[in-house]
Amino acid sequence: MSAVKQHKEPLLRIAKRDGIARSKAYAIRIVAVLLSLVVSGIFIFTVTKLNPLQVYEAMFDGAFGSNRRSWVTIRDAMMLLCIGVGLAPAFKMRFWNVGAEGQVLLGGIVTAGIMLTFGSALPTPALLVVMAAASLLAGCVWGVIPAIFKAVWNTNETLFTLMMNYVAIQLTSYCVALWENPFGSNTVGVINQQTKAGWFPAVFAQAYGLNVILVLALTVGMFLYLKYSKQGYEITVVGDSVNTARYAGINVKKVTIRTMAISGAICGLAGFIAVAGASRTISTSTAGGRGFTAIIVAWLAQFNTFVMILISLLLVFLQKGSIQIASQFNLNDYASSVITGIILFFILGSEFFINYRVIMRSGKEASK
Amino acid sequence: MKKFLATLLALTMVLGLAACGGKKTEAPAETPEKTEEPSAASDVKIGLICVHDVNSGYDAAHIEGLTAACEELGIDVNSQVVFKYNIPEDETCYDTAVDLAEEGCTIIFSDSYGHQSHMQQAASDYADVTFVSCTGDTAAPSGLANFKNIFPYTYESRYVSGVVAGMKLKELMDAGTVTDPYVGYVGAFPYAEVVCGYTAFLLGIQSVVADAHMDVTYTNSWYDPVAEGEAANALMSKGCVIIGQHADSTGAPSAVQAAQDAGTVAYSVGYNIDMLSVAPKAALTSAQNNWSVLYKATLEKFMAGEEIPTDYAAGYADSAVMISALGESCAAGTKEAVDAAWSGIKDGSLKVFDTSKFTCQSAENGSYQVDADGHVTSAFGLDTNGDFVADSGEAIVDGAFQESVLRSAPYFGLHINGITELN
Numbered sequence: 033m034s035a036v037k038q039h040k041e042p043l044l045r046i047a048k049r050d051g052i053a054r055s056k057a058y059a060i061r062i063v064a065v066l067l068s069l070v071v072s073g074i075f076i077f078t079v080t081k082l083n084p085l086q087v088y089e090a091m092f093d094g095a096f097g098s099n100r101r102s103w104v105t106i107r108d109a110m111m112l113l114c115i116g117v118g119l120a121p122a123f124k125m126r127f128w129n130v131g132a133e134g135q136v137l138l139g140g141i142v143t144a145g146i147m148l149t150f151g152s153a154l155p156t157p158a159l160l161v162v163m164a165a166a167s168l169l170a171g172c173v174w175g176v177i178p179a180i181f182k183a184v185w186n187t188n189e190t191l192f193t194l195m196m197n198y199v200a201i202q203l204t205s206y207c208v209a210l211w212e213n214p215f216g217s218n219t220v221g222v223i224n225q226q227t228k229a230g231w232f233p234a235v236f237a238q239a240y241g242l243n244v245i246l247v248l249a250l251t252v253g254m255f256l257y258l259k260y261s262k263q264g265y266e267i268t269v270v271g272d273s274v275n276t277a278r279y280a281g282i283n284v285k286k287v288t289i290r291t292m293a294i295s296g297a298i299c300g301l302a303g304f305i306a307v308a309g310a311s312r313t314i315s316t317s318t319a320g321g322r323g324f325t326a327i328i329v330a331w332l333a334q335f336n337t338f339v340m341i342l343i344s345l346l347l348v349f350l351q352k353g354s355i356q357i358a359s360q361f362n363l364n365d366y367a368s369s370v371i372t373g374i375i376l377f378f379i380l381g382s383e384f385f386i387n388y389r390v391i392m393r394s395g396k397e398a399s400k
Numbered sequence: 401m402k403k404f405l406a407t408l409l410a411l412t413m414v415l416g417l418a419a420c421g422g423k424k425t426e427a428p429a430e431t432p433e434k435t436e437e438p439s440a441a442s443d444v445k446i447g448l449i450c451v452h453d454v455n456s457g458y459d460a461a462h463i464e465g466l467t468a469a470c471e472e473l474g475i476d477v478n479s480q481v482v483f484k485y486n487i488p489e490d491e492t493c494y495d496t497a498v499d500l501a502e503e504g505c506t507i508i509f510s511d512s513y514g515h516q517s518h519m520q521q522a523a524s525d526y527a528d529v530t531f532v533s534c535t536g537d538t539a540a541p542s543g544l545a546n547f548k549n550i551f552p553y554t555y556e557s558r559y560v561s562g563v564v565a566g567m568k569l570k571e572l573m574d575a576g577t578v579t580d581p582y583v584g585y586v587g588a589f590p591y592a593e594v595v596c597g598y599t600a601f602l603l604g605i606q607s608v609v610a611d612a613h614m615d616v617t618y619t620n621s622w623y624d625p626v627a628e629g630e631a632a633n634a635l636m637s638k639g640c641v642i643i644g645q646h647a648d649s650t651g652a653p654s655a656v657q658a659a660q661d662a663g664t665v666a667y668s669v670g671y672n673i674d675m676l677s678v679a680p681k682a683a684l685t686s687a688q689n690n691w692s693v694l695y696k697a698t699l700e701k702f703m704a705g706e707e708i709p710t711d712y713a714a715g716y717a718d719s720a721v722m723i724s725a726l727g728e729s730c731a732a733g734t735k736e737a738v739d740a741a742w743s744g745i746k747d748g749s750l751k752v753f754d755t756s757k758f759t760c761q762s763a764e765n766g767s768y769q770v771d772a773d774g775h776v777t778s779a780f781g782l783d784t785n786g787d788f789v790a791d792s793g794e795a796i797v798d799g800a801f802q803e804s805v806l807r808s809a810p811y812f813g814l815h816i817n818g819i820t821e822l823n
Contacts, residue, residue: 219517315490
C-alpha cells in the first residue's frame with residue numbers, strides 16, 4: 033500500500049567545504065578574474081563593437097598611463113585603503129560599522145576648519161600635527177557614539193552608524209555654506225591656495241609621498257595589532273562569539289567601545305588625508321562614497337590589511353580606467369560602470385566557490 | 401547611483417559572506433613615464449572638462465558648442481579635442497586638468513562653476529597652458545595671466561523666454577482660465593547667476609503681465625531630475641501657472657507635462673535644450689546659450705596668439721544667446737513679441753534690468769540703495785568676498801543695472817519685489 037517514495041538526487045548539490053588549500057583558493061580567484069574579463073569583453077564587443085583588448089589597454093592607460101596618473105591612482109588607492117584599514121578591527125569584531133563615510137567627513141570638517149582658521153598663525157608642520165590629532169578625535173567621537181549605544185543598550189549598529197552618515201553630510205553642507213569662498217558660490221574652494229599652509233609637503237619629491245607613508249604605516253600597524261596584540265585577540269574572540277568572550281572574562285562593552293574608537297579615529301584620519309593631502313577643500317563629496325566602497329575592500333581582503341592594498345588598487349584602477357574609456361571611446365559612463373560591475377561580480381562570486389563546492393548528480397564527490 | 405550600488409554591494413556582503421583566510425602582499429604597480437612630443441604652435445589641442453555627460457542639457461550645449469566652434473575653425477574634433485565627462489567639482493577636476501595639460505592640451509575649458517578653484521590651481525601650476533573656466537568669476541581677482549572666464553548674457557534669453565511666458569499668461573487671463581498671474585521657478589543654487597536669471601525671467605513676464613509674481617524653489621543641485629520634478633509639482637500645487645527653471649535636467653518640464661495631462665493648467669519654460677520632446681504640449685520655449693560663439697571667439701584669439709580677455713561675455717548681438725523653437729501651446733502673437741524684444745535688446749532700446757521697471761526694498765547690508773518709490777539708484781558692482789564693501793565699479797549706469805560688464809559672470813544680486821524665495 034505504501035510505496036517508499038524515491039527521492040531523486042538533485043542535479044547539483046552544494047556542500048560547504050571543510051577547508052581549501054590556499055593555492056587552490058587563489059587559482060579560483062584568478063580564474064574568476066579571467067572569466068570576468070572574457071564576459072566584459074563579450075559585453076564590450078556586442079554593445080560597442082570595440083576591440084576589448086584595446087578597451088583594457090585604455091583602462092590601464094587611464095590608471096597608469098603617465099607618472100602623474102600612477103600617482104593619482106596610488107593616492108586614491110591609499111585613501112580607500114586607509115578607510116578599509118579603519119574598518120578592519122570593527123568588522124573583525126562583527127561590529128558592522130557602515131558609518132565610515134560620516135567619520136571621514138567629520139575628520140575632513142575639522143581639518144578644513146583648522147586649516148582655514150589657523151592657516152596663517154601656525155607653521156605647516158605644527159598645523160599638520162594639530163589637524164591630524166583633531167581629525168583622529170573627531171572620527172573617534174563619531175565612531176564611539178554608536179558603540180556606546182550598542183554596548184549599553186544593544187542598539188542595531190548597522191542602522192545607527194548609517195544614520196550618523198546623514199548627520200555628518202548635513203554638518204558638512206552647513207560648514208560649506210559657512211566657509212564658502214567666493215561668497216555666494218556654495219563651495220569652499222581650494223583652501224590657502226596662495227600660502228599652501230596646512231598642505232601635505234612633498235616627500236621624496238612626490239606630492240603624495242606623505243599619504244603613502246601614513247597609510248602604509250597604518251596598514252602595517254593594524255596588521256600587527258590585530259594579529260599579535262592582546263587587544264587584537266580580544267577583538268577576534270568577541271567577533272567569533274560574544275558568549276565565549278564573556279566566559280573568558282573579556283569585558284565585551286569595553287572592547288566594543290575601544291575598538292570603535294580606533295576604527296572611527298582611523299576613518300577620521302582618512303578625512304584629514306583627503307583634505308590636507310589631496311583635495312585641499314571640503315565638500316560632501318570629500319568622502320565621495322569611499323566609506324561604503326571601503327567595506328568591499330575590507331571584506332574582500334578578509335580583514336587582512338596587506339590584501340587590502342591589492343583590493344584598493346584594483347577598485348581604483350577600475351574607476352580610473354572607466355573614466356578613461358568613457359573619454360577615449362566616447363562611451364557613455366554607464367558602459368564603463370557595467371564593466372566594473374561585471375568584474376566585481378565575478379570576484380565576489382569566486383568567494384562562493386572557495387567556500388562551497390558543487391557536486392554533480394551520480395558523479396563521484398568532487399575532490400576536496 | 402554609484403554610491404547606492406556600493407552600499408547595496410556592501411550590505412549584501414555584510415549579510416552573506418563567510419570568512420576565509422588568505423595572505424598576499426604586492427607592491428603598487430609602476431609604469432614607465434610616457435614621453436609626449438611637443439605640439440607645434442599651429443597645432444592646437446583642446447581639453448573640455450564636463451561636470452556631467454551629454455545626458456545633461458547643459459553639458460550637451462557645451463559639447464555641441466565646442467564641436468561646432470572647432471568645425472568652423474577647421475579643428476579636427478576627433479584628434480584635437482579631448483572630452484572628459486562626469487568630472488565632479490573636487491580635486492578630480494584638478495587631476496583631470498593637469499592630466500590634460502600633460503597630454504599636450506594647450507587650452508583647457510571646464511564647464512561648471514564649481515570646477516573653478518581647481519582649474520585656478522592647475523593654472524598656477526602650468527603657466528604655459530591656458531585654462532578657461534566657463535561661468536567662473538575669479539579669473540580677474542586671481543591675477544593669473546593664463547586663467548580666463550567666459551559667460552554668455554543668459555539674462556537676455558531668460559528675459560525673452562519670460563516674454564513668451566507672459567504672452568501665454570495674458571492669454572489665459574483674458575480667457576478667464578487663470579485669475580492669479582502666479583509664476584514658479586525651479587532654481588539650482590542661490591547664486592547671483594540664478595538670481596540674475598529668474599529676475600530677468602520675471603521682468604520679461606511683467607513686460608506683458610505687469611502684476612505677475614513669482615516663487616522660487618532651490619534644489620541645491622545643477623542636475624537632479626527627481627528633485628526638479630518634485631519642486632515643479634510643489635509649485636504647481638501652490639497655484640503656479642508657469643514653471644521656469646535654472647537647472648539642467650528635463651525633470652521640471654516632464655512634471656509639468658504630466659500635471660497638464662492630469663488636467664492642471666500649467667506650462668513650462670525650460671533651459672539649455674528644447675523641451676518639446678519631453679513636454680510637447682506643456683513646453684513653451686527654452687532659454688538657450690549658444691556656447692559655440694564664445695568658444696569660437698576664445699579659440700580664434702588663442703590660435704592667432706592674441707591675448708584672450710580675462711573676462712569675455714557676449715549676448716544676442718553676437719548670437720551667443722537664443723530661445724528654442726516656440727511650442728504649439730504658445731499664445732497668438734508670441735512670435736511678434738519675441739522679435740520685438742530681441743530687436744530692442746539688439747539696438748539697446750530695451751534694457752533688461754531697467755531700474756524704472758522694478759522696485760526693491762532697500763538692502764540692509766548696504767549693497768544697493770533705493771529711492772522713495774523703491775527704484776534702485778545705485779548698487780555694488782563687484783563684491784567678491786561678501787563683506788558688503790564694493791570692490792570695484794558701480795552697477796547702475798544710465799538707469800539700468802549693467803550685468804556682465806564688470807566681469808563676465810553675473811553679479812546681479814538684487815532681490816526685487818514680487819519674487820519670494822521659498823527655501
